[in-house]
Amino acid sequence: MNKPKKVRNPLRKRLFRELLHDFGKYVVIFTFIFATIAMVAGFLVSDISLKTAYDESFEEYNVEDGHFTLLTPAEDGFFDGMERYYKVKVYENFYADREADDGDAVRVYRLRKDVNRTALWEGDYPSGMGEIAIDRLYAENNGYSVGDTMIIEGRRFRVSGLVALTDYSALFKNNTDMMFDAKQFTVALLSDIDFDVIQPGEMKYCYSWTNDDRALSADECKQKAEDIMDWLSGRAILTDFLRRADNQAIQFTGADMGGDKALITTLLYVVMAVMAFIFAVTTSNTIEQEAAVIGTLRASGYSRGELLRHYIALPIIVSMIAAVLGNLAGYTVLKKYFASLYLHSYSLTPYHTVWSAEAFWLTTVIPLVILVTVNLLVVSRKLRLSPLRFLRRDLSRRGRKRVMHLSHRLRFLSRFRLRVIFQNVPSYLTLFLGIFFANLLLLFGIMMAPLLDNFRETVMDSKIANYQYILKAPVSTSDADAEQYCLNELLDKPSKEEVMVYGISPDSGYFRNISEKSVPAGDEILISEGYSEKYGYLPGDEVTLKEKFSSKSYSFRVKEIVHYPASLAVFMNDDLFRRTFDKDDDDFTGYLTDRRLTDVKDAYIASVITEHDLVVIADQLDDSMGLVFPIIGGFATLLYMLMIYMLSKLILEKNAKSISMTKILGYSGRETGRLYISPTAWVVMISLVVTLPLAAIAMRYIYNYYMLQMKGWLTFFIAPATYARMLLIGVVSYFVVSAVQYLRIRRIPMEQALKNNE
């Protein structure tokens, strides 16, 4: 007898043939995994690259640890003692707020050399008179290019360059604004010649400081800031004081980047879990079809592990290739797209691509672990049966199945279809789960535009007044309709989120715009709906607010919730306000009015909150995410089609012999289709209807979680038409797929029933 060479596992040769045999299935799943991973990798790489650029900008551009504004400029040497004692360095960072001819706000700074240095995206810094460098993002949003002319308060400026100011990565005009505004607000740089002509009355005497030790902990930074504030408050009149940690213009970008990452990787894992289940269900089906072969192999000495590896090899190989190619596409093509989305929202410094192990881990390792785990669990459970059970094709885990009794009153066709459903319970459960996830994605994709519209409408309908004037000092107006009110910005103590605290007269005519009742006369308060929804405060609860720059806190009892969606707000009577915050009896912050006040000089006006300011959060979200929502909607529709296609295909394959037999018996292709496709139609329709409210409930939780990461609150709202659209998309997806499946049924040959009839 010759001693033959050792044979390599011949089962491996099946893999490529299996791939070719079921090419459609693998192509669809491959495409889905590839597209999802490419999208997420592209997003993460751009996110990590830009976040790295953002994080590194603090040191590279010497970004301040905080700033403060004095009423008058400090004299030379004023800060020497503070700098020495607290080990900080103070820089002049004066600015003036201007208005462009189209009404946009322009905050101009002198060219910076030491602190909060700037990055030049295009063109040059201003070098002479009449030149200005403006924010790149604002320029994009308003169609400005280098060389264009910008008219500011009657003066013409040539745009010499497009820049990013590192202390304005998010263009918040005021730190109290709910959302930044890169459309109607820009920061800009002027040459010394133009900056020096700004009148003293218009100048904001802002000073930035940096700690000598740039590696201080958050607590140490906070302590240092408090020390600085204490030092200043005895020596100068502070009009503003802001630590970097509290500065939205600096911090918002970093916080937003992280939040999106969690959301999008969750999306990836959900899609991977659905794909893993599709693979597992189709592999289980293959195992059922090959039961006798498996029994023979097991009886011949093949171990369970060898067969397990064989059956999960192809899903893993396909997924791995999809993951690798998806990463490649993500790192190259899609990175640019997602970076452009970020750059369309934030004013960031130029970045370079960072090859991140974290992105690889999140987009490749974890998805593959999900896929392998699900397949290992499902397939190993399937293969756990004894060789004999495989040989006998008895794969029911509960031993001999009890046949479910179906009443003979049911028509034959109904009973037949019910049997098909019972036979395919795992496939239909996966289909249900898939439709649920697809609906969730679809809901996210199509609910946001109506939600933002609804927000704008309700804000407009329930605003206190057209204008809320905030004054630097109480001055009178002759406008009889203008109503004095008090305003303070405090922090919700547990969450540290800013809350607008209004002190309003119980006789207020404007307050009736948001509530039929007037503000309570006693010590109780009203809170806005958003504040209640976001942090779960209800009537009778105690709300604790604290001062922004001290540890002083105040507690109030909530009387009622008022429908005021514009911000997180607390309303109390002006008497309580003045007592609580130790104000004079005639003190007030500004005016509520429906008309512009013409007799109050600009010098006395700190800011005016208009309708635009109230809905800027919606505009900004629309602007930054407007392109993403339809992509998610389209993705969800594809997921629908994939799920329905894969699982109805599987059901047809499982029943190919029976379908062939019904054809032999004389059933027409149409009748056969009704027998084997209608059950899937039933399940799809039931799943669509049942998962709609489930998706809405799940979305509410996800949405609340998402909004908790953001400043402010947008009331959750699903327009009734959204449900109708979702249902329509689901039904159309199903009909497209079932048309393909009808063709498939027609192609099943009658000989199928006569072949290998063991």
Place this chain on the structure above:
Amino acid sequence: MDKFLEIHDLVKYYGSGESRVKVLQGITAGVEKGHICVVLGSSGCGKSTLLNIIGGIEKPDGGYVSIGGEKLADMSERKLTQYRRKHLGYVFQFYNLIPNLTVRENIEVGAYLGSNTLDVDELMKTLGLWEHRNKIPNQLSGGQQQRTAIGRAIVKNPDILLCDEPTGALDYKTSKELLKLLEELNQKYGNTIVIVTHNDAIKNMADQIIKLRDGMVRKDYRNEQKIAAADLEW
């Protein structure tokens, strides 16, 4: 001579409660190494169950099977798999070939398991499959498929070849060819072959005949008038 395969007081039940049936009622027998043993009996007499217990894919409720001195009952699941891998070859009535592998590859599926395997090319020639080596199962006749299944079982040169109704799905002529082949393999490679069948004529080619009825051994005897498979008639 010591029995290579020993079956001692095998008992096996199926079902539970009132529907509990005693399929094997204390079977004791032995087969010598290199012999062909035919187990005869009508449908439901327990012959396939006996074969499955010998093959270690079913466990007895009483008694034991020992092959080459090793008791199967003492083996763990993992050891049983190793045992089947090393010592057993299986042929079933239905061929259970892997549909998308060629004849050669289906035989290699068996070869992969063994360490002392036969030469695949030579075996395919012996089995008359050389011309068909690159065909896949649905391009073959029933006889060719069964020969491929035998090739898959025998290629690892097992100590015992277990055949469960190997001619059950074949016509007379093909069945005879297949039995001739088994005889030839037995002579060439010296494997012990246990054939379970309800075809009475096949007993004539066996060295030993065991007749079962209602789960009990009715007769167990050495066949003194053994004839060649080619001379079988039924």
